[in-house]
Amino acid sequence: MTTTCCLLVLIGCLLPASSAFKIASFNIQRFSNSKITDVNVRDILIQILRRYELISVQEVMSSDDTAIISLVRELNNATGLHYNLLISDHLGRSSYREKYVYIYREDIVKPTRWYHYDDGCENCGTDSFIREPFVAQFQSLITDLKSFVLISIHTSPDYAVSEVDALFDAWEDAQQQFLMEDILILGDFNAACSYVTSKDWPRIRLRQSESHQWLIGDKEDTTVSTNTHCAYDRFVASGTGLLTAVLPNTAMAFNFQDAFSLSYDMAKAISDHYPVELELHLDPQYSGEVFRTSPSLGIKGGSTNRVDCDCSGVNLTSCRGRCGAFSPDYPCHCNASCSKYSSCCLDYKSYC
Numbered sequence: 001m002t003t004t005c006c007l008l009v010l011i012g013c014l015l016p017a018s019s020a021f022k023i024a025s026f027n028i029q030r031f032s033n034s035k036i037t038d039v040n041v042r043d044i045l046i047q048i049l050r051r052y053e054l055i056s057v058q059e060v061m062s063s064d065d066t067a068i069i070s071l072v073r074e075l076n077n078a079t080g081l082h083y084n085l086l087i088s089d090h091l092g093r094s095s096y097r098e099k100y101v102y103i104y105r106e107d108i109v110k111p112t113r114w115y116h117y118d119d120g121c122e123n124c125g126t127d128s129f130i131r132e133p134f135v136a137q138f139q140s141l142i143t144d145l146k147s148f149v150l151i152s153i154h155t156s157p158d159y160a161v162s163e164v165d166a167l168f169d170a171w172e173d174a175q176q177q178f179l180m181e182d183i184l185i186l187g188d189f190n191a192a193c194s195y196v197t198s199k200d201w202p203r204i205r206l207r208q209s210e211s212h213q214w215l216i217g218d219k220e221d222t223t224v225s226t227n228t229h230c231a232y233d234r235f236v237a238s239g240t241g242l243l244t245a246v247l248p249n250t251a252m253a254f255n256f257q258d259a260f261s262l263s264y265d266m267a268k269a270i271s272d273h274y275p276v277e278l279e280l281h282l283d284p285q286y287s288g289e290v291f292r293t294s295p296s297l298g299i300k301g302g303s304t305n306r307v308d309c310d311c312s313g314v315n316l317t318s319c320r321g322r323c324g325a326f327s328p329d330y331p332c333h334c335n336a337s338c339s340k341y342s343s344c345c346l347d348y349k350s351y352c
């Protein structure tokens with residue numbers, strides 16, 4: 001037996017065995033340094049994150065990663081475990097941008113390959129997402145399901161219907177990229193209340209698809225506010241392996257206000273969203289093997305491949321297939337605020 005093997009076995013014995021494998025999606029409303037400098041907020045975030053082995057975080061605001069890395073460092077200090085994080089590009093069409101982050105117990109689950117979904121030509125306004133889905137394949141040691149793909153998304157509320165529909169394309173692309181069916185789409189879909197209504201579902205392919213199961217139902221409330229009851233945050237699963245791996249009745253919102261007996265104001269200081277969570281079957285044959293952990297925190301997920309694309313044949317005076325398009329270079333616009341500035345293309349209302 002080599003030294004490495006001895007080390008692996010030894011670490012395996014020292015680490016507390018995980019009694020569950022939970023995946024979460026959490027929009028930590030405008031996560032930035034202010035949420036970790038407030039020690040009360042930071043500690044509750046740690047209490048929430050430590051429930052999970054793998055978390056997709058949305059709405060990480062700053063271009064530099066200091067705040068989110070500090071949060072994971074504090075999470076490790078508090079738990080004695082090894083979490084690490086995979087961080088997306090800073091995504092958006094304007095100066096307002098967000099990152100997606102995967103936080104994971106790197107001794108038992110690790111990302112093996114990842115990319116930003118190529119959603120079309122940003123230059124021509126024919127792309128489908130304001131924040132392209134961040135796609136990652138994970139390898140997991142302690143679950144029955146050894147490999148699966150996650151697609152993280154935070155849709156724009158204004159274009160939630162078209163973006164949730166376009167997730168079907170991102171899913172088809174991920175199937176081809178990884179030659180794998182076991183794919184979980186997760187995140188803040190904004191797929192409820194005024195952003196996606198019952199009349200919209202028939203034209204959303206991801207909802208009509210027989211290959212997909214929506215594990216968080218329309219009646220769930222994933223919002224902290226007492227004024228809203230909306231299932232914005234979702235899990236949509238495909239693949240026999242994944243669908244049988246999810247333990248029955250474990251997909252739900254985690255109401256941290258109730259769980260930790262927080263005041264309403266304190267709960268709102270954490271986020272306007274609850275996390276949604278689910279649990280996977282453990283592997284009864286798990287040998288205790290663990291992955292080697294990294295001495296450093298934070299893996300950059302690379303950048304979106306925004307090469308100059310060809311706009312020939314694209315009608316820049318029409319909003320057809322260009323909802324959300326905005327650029328000072330366009331003759332007219334198709335974004336939600338064009339009416340306010342009287343700058344919409346003439347057919348804006350018919351298409352967007």
Ligand SMILES: [Ca+2]
Pocket residue numbers: 119122127128129130131132
């Ligand atoms: Ca885009």
